[in-house]
Amino acid sequence: MVKNTLLQVWPIPAFDDNYIWCIHDGESALVVDPGDSVPVLRYLEEHKLTLTGILITHHHADHTGGILQILQALKESIPVYGPASIDIPGRTQAMMEGDKIEIAAPRMSLKVFEVPGHTLSHIAYFANMQANVVEPMLFCGDTLFASGCGRLFEGTPTQMSESLAKFAALPKNTLVFCTHEYTLSNIRFALAVEPNNANLLSWAERAQEMRAKHLPTLPTTIGQELQVNPFMRCDTKEVLESALSISGETSLPTPAHVLAVIRAWKDRF
Ligand code: ZN
Ligand code: FE
Numbered sequence: 001m002v003k004n005t006l007l008q009v010w011p012i013p014a015f016d017d018n019y020i021w022c023i024h025d026g027e028s029a030l031v032v033d034p035g036d037s038v039p040v041l042r043y044l045e046e047h048k049l050t051l052t053g054i055l056i057t058h059h060h061a062d063h064t065g066g067i068l069q070i071l072q073a074l075k076e077s078i079p080v081y082g083p084a085s086i087d088i089p090g091r092t093q094a095m096m097e098g099d100k101i102e103i104a105a106p107r108m109s110l111k112v113f114e115v116p117g118h119t120l121s122h123i124a125y126f127a128n129m130q131a132n133v134v135e136p137m138l139f140c141g142d143t144l145f146a147s148g149c150g151r152l153f154e155g156t157p158t159q160m161s162e163s164l165a166k167f168a169a170l171p172k173n174t175l176v177f178c179t180h181e182y183t184l185s186n187i188r189f190a191l192a193v194e195p196n197n198a199n200l201l202s203w204a205e206r207a208q209e210m211r212a213k214h215l216p217t218l219p220t221t222i223g224q225e226l227q228v229n230p231f232m233r234c235d236t237k238e239v240l241e242s243a244l245s246i247s248g249e250t251s252l253p254t255p256a257h258v259l260a261v262i263r264a265w266k267d268r269f
Pocket of ligand 2: 142
């Protein structure tokens with residue numbers, strides 16, 4: 001029997017500020033970046049879900065640390081998808097740019113993007129609209145955050161700029177499932193870059209209200225990030241002018257040059 005109920009995506013909080021996203025149809029579930037096994041196994045049991053696969057975006061421990069314990073706790077072996085270009089213990093399926101994943105339960109198709117920047121081997125998973133997916137969904141790991149982007153631990157500003165450009169080309173209604181609740185501190189920085197961005201100012205108020213109620217500020221959308229996220233707005237006059245004034249440069253010829261300046265600024269903010 002093919003389950004055709006709408007897919008649901010819920011955050012499983014882990015550590016201080018990680019979200020392990022659980023995609024399910026009421027019976028079968030996938031989890032994205034299980035850094036810790038304990039909250040995942042508890043969640044599956046509480047919701048009577050059968051785990052059928054694990055999606056990994058990058059090798060950092062807060063995204064991979066639970067894989068082996070989860071596999072040990074299951075009766076059957078399940079596929080573990082992850083980047084091809086690095087060894088991740090437990091990974092069974094090596095993913096590269098453009099790869100398609102067809103999952104039977106929960107029924108969904110995913111496309112893989114290589115998005116180097118935060119790490120060199122970082123990938124993201126995109127689900128376009130499908131019978132049971134009303135809005136496209138992006139699982140972007142630590143590449144894009146609400147109003148921010150990942151730190152450049154391994155990649156260059158040019159790589160991150162190209163990775164974010166792949167996301168910017170996705171449909172504006174794409175739901176973006178980021179893996180950390182960094183939104184309020186990202187907004188503080190974004191306001192330093194663009195103090196007069198009206199969309200950002202109203203988002204700051206809404207996000208504060210959500211966090212006051214302990215609600216996740218995620219998922220965000222690509223359309224929203226194009227309006228409020230300085231790292232997605234390196235091609236705008238506002239962010240360029242701010243980057244020129246903070247750096248003292250007279251010209252920053254490409255969005256990647258602008259990203260380099262504001263990423264370095266954020267690192268010491
Ligand atoms: Zn990371
Ligand atoms: Fe992380």
